[in-house]
Amino acid sequence: MFDYKLLAALAAVIEQGGFERAAQVLGLSQSAISQRIKLLEARVGQPVLVRATPPSPTEVGRQLLNHVQQVRLLERDLHRQVPALDEEGLPERLRIALNADSLATWWAGAVSTFCAEQQVLLDLVVEDQDVGLKRMRAGEVAACLCGSERPVAGARSLALGAMRYRALASPAFMARYFPHGFEPRRLARTPAIVFGPDDFLQHRYLASLGIEDGFLHHLCPSSEGFLRLAEAGVGWGLVPERQASAQLQRGDLVEICADTPIDVPLYWHHWRNGGQLLAQLTEHLRQMAPGWLVPL
Amino acid sequence: MFDYKLLAALAAVIEQGGFERAAQVLGLSQSAISQRIKLLEARVGQPVLVRATPPSPTEVGRQLLNHVQQVRLLERDLHRQVPALDEEGLPERLRIALNADSLATWWAGAVSTFCAEQQVLLDLVVEDQDVGLKRMRAGEVAACLCGSERPVAGARSLALGAMRYRALASPAFMARYFPHGFEPRRLARTPAIVFGPDDFLQHRYLASLGIEDGFLHHLCPSSEGFLRLAEAGVGWGLVPERQASAQLQRGDLVEICADTPIDVPLYWHHWRNGGQLLAQLTEHLRQMAPGWLVPL
Numbered sequence: 001m002f003d004y005k006l007l008a009a010l011a012a013v014i015e016q017g018g019f020e021r022a023a024q025v026l027g028l029s030q031s032a033i034s035q036r037i038k039l040l041e042a043r044v045g046q047p048v049l050v051r052a053t054p055p056s057p058t059e060v061g062r063q064l065l066n067h068v069q070q071v072r073l074l075e076r077d078l079h080r081q082v083p084a085l086d087e088e089g090l091p092e093r094l095r096i097a098l099n100a101d102s103l104a105t106w107w108a109g110a111v112s113t114f115c116a117e118q119q120v121l122l123d124l125v126v127e128d129q130d131v132g133l134k135r136m137r138a139g140e141v142a143a144c145l146c147g148s149e150r151p152v153a154g155a156r157s158l159a160l161g162a163m164r165y166r167a168l169a170s171p172a173f174m175a176r177y178f179p180h181g182f183e184p185r186r187l188a189r190t191p192a193i194v195f196g197p198d199d200f201l202q203h204r205y206l207a208s209l210g211i212e213d214g215f216l217h218h219l220c221p222s223s224e225g226f227l228r229l230a231e232a233g234v235g236w237g238l239v240p241e242r243q244a245s246a247q248l249q250r251g252d253l254v255e256i257c258a259d260t261p262i263d264v265p266l267y268w269h270h271w272r273n274g275g276q277l278l279a280q281l282t283e284h285l286r287q288m289a290p291g292w293l294v295p296l
Numbered sequence: 297m298f299d300y301k302l303l304a305a306l307a308a309v310i311e312q313g314g315f316e317r318a319a320q321v322l323g324l325s326q327s328a329i330s331q332r333i334k335l336l337e338a339r340v341g342q343p344v345l346v347r348a349t350p351p352s353p354t355e356v357g358r359q360l361l362n363h364v365q366q367v368r369l370l371e372r373d374l375h376r377q378v379p380a381l382d383e384e385g386l387p388e389r390l391r392i393a394l395n396a397d398s399l400a401t402w403w404a405g406a407v408s409t410f411c412a413e414q415q416v417l418l419d420l421v422v423e424d425q426d427v428g429l430k431r432m433r434a435g436e437v438a439a440c441l442c443g444s445e446r447p448v449a450g451a452r453s454l455a456l457g458a459m460r461y462r463a464l465a466s467p468a469f470m471a472r473y474f475p476h477g478f479e480p481r482r483l484a485r486t487p488a489i490v491f492g493p494d495d496f497l498q499h500r501y502l503a504s505l506g507i508e509d510g511f512l513h514h515l516c517p518s519s520e521g522f523l524r525l526a527e528a529g530v531g532w533g534l535v536p537e538r539q540a541s542a543q544l545q546r547g548d549l550v551e552i553c554a555d556t557p558i559d560v561p562l563y564w565h566h567w568r569n570g571g572q573l574l575a576q577l578t579e580h581l582r583q584m585a586p587g588w589l590v591p592l
Contacts, residue, residue: 103521112528123515219419224520225399232408
């Protein structure tokens with residue numbers, strides 16, 4: 001068997017983003033953590049960490065973390081069957097990467113009963129639409145909700161449905177930039193809001209209107225901030241319909257071009273041997289998702 | 297004078313998070329970007345970049361970026377006085393680090409008129425309460441809104457006011473965990489929600505109730521997700537009063553212990569020689585903030 005003390009030290013350094021916090025979490029001194037990492041590297045014969053701020057795993061470090069994540073999930077199953085093993089009686093923590101817009105809209109409502117019934121704590125990691133999978137590949141999360149269908153090795157993907165987005169702006173914004181009604185060709189010179197460098201939704205929308213060049217945009221890597229900027233008339237942008245339903249109803253936001261939604265599919269990626277808890281959450285999401293998402 | 301083509305390449309690689317995107321943004325080939333970075337390193341006699349994904353600046357790289365940021369702001373002022381210099385007529389972009397809760401609540405409302413009048417585009421970077429300043433020190437942002445008062449070298453800090461937080465949970469959550477009324481001593485075994493490893497607000501709240509040990513908690517690095525989890529009864533947590541006003545009014549969220557707010561001060565950090573636009577935004581915030589924040 002591996003020496004799991006060493007692997008737990010590696011996992012803590014990566015999960016906590018540093019040696020100092022890892023030491024705090026494990027109740028060890030910082031030099032004890034360093035020694036364990038060094039011992040682990042001596043055993044595997046190569047570095048497991050890139051010593052940066054925050055530290056990141058090397059390729060072999062990633063494989064080890066991936067293994068730790070899966071062992072933890074299996075341990076949880078065992079704890080249920082042999083409760084005495086579970087010394088502290090603490091709820092299990094499930095680390096999940098998901099896109100900001102899901103977290104800002106339907107995620108909490110869909111998983112709340114599961115969390116209460118299973119006494120599970122969530123450790124959520126926000127990742128842009130299509131990049132959460134790299135966290136799975138790195139073994140840093142047990143599951144990932146993202147826009148890519150193709151699973152990583154050892155995992156499965158489940159199509160949950162799609163989030164419907166609409167291009168929205170405030171009435172004052174529309175009056176200022178489109179005093180004579182909406183004209184697609186003026187859109188490139190009308191400030192948009194873009195979530196971040198991985199967000200191509202506004203680009204797709206413009207392309208669907210025949211605009212392929214660059215466009216003026218604010219950058220705002222926050223779902224709620226994005227909505228607030230649109231409401232305040234700072235820019236136009238694609239907002240989940242569900243997130244803006246009250247604003248649309250009140251007329252605080254309007255669709256810049258009538259009935260031109262974009263549907264973004266969501267896939268749930270989970271380890272094939274991720275243990276019972278993960279399998280149950282997957283089943284729970286399969287049942288709940290249709291109530292929150294539009295069909296694919 | 298420096299060769300600003302080289303410095304612009306460095307800034308683009310850091311701001312875009314890689315050589316490929318930097319090349320796209322500057323309309324150059326990737327090898328042209330690499331050559332410029334190498335030439336820059338030959339000139340300064342040491343590496344300016346750590347070649348990781350994403351690349352990060354070295355100490356000297358940081359100093360160069362800091363300089364680029366300030367030169368850009370000064371150029372903007374010059375463009376106003378000598379409009380012919382401004383070849384493309386594009387609005388200026390202002391890169392600002394701020395805490396997620398400000399972005400989720402009052403920021404957009406406070407700056408919208410400024411953005412419209414000044415034709416400025418925002419490039420917002422979300423940083424936890426007290427760590428946005430490292431972006432200033434790294435020369436990556438023109439200004440920063442955070443909980444620390446002490447300015448970095450070359451910058452000033454302005455006290456804007458405080459955000460008022462209240463410890464909230466859903467009525468169903470309170471009924472489940474506190475069937476006989478609120479008892480502080482049970483709080484450590486009642487799942488909380490914590491924004492991330494730098495969020496000590498829940499710790500402070502527990503300490504104010506005499507609980508100094510660890511406590512069960514979910515991790516959710518999203519303002520809106522945090523509120524959604526609280527509404528869904530997944531945990532209790534400190535939420536900006538302003539963000540939850542509708543939920544408090546409707547009774548969808550209640551204060552777990554009556555009238556125990558925590559006020560978190562906010563400071564606006566800006567470069568001393570940051571140019572006219574930044575000075576105007578600073579003045580604008582000084583005037584607007586009292587309408588959105590509680591006095592310090």
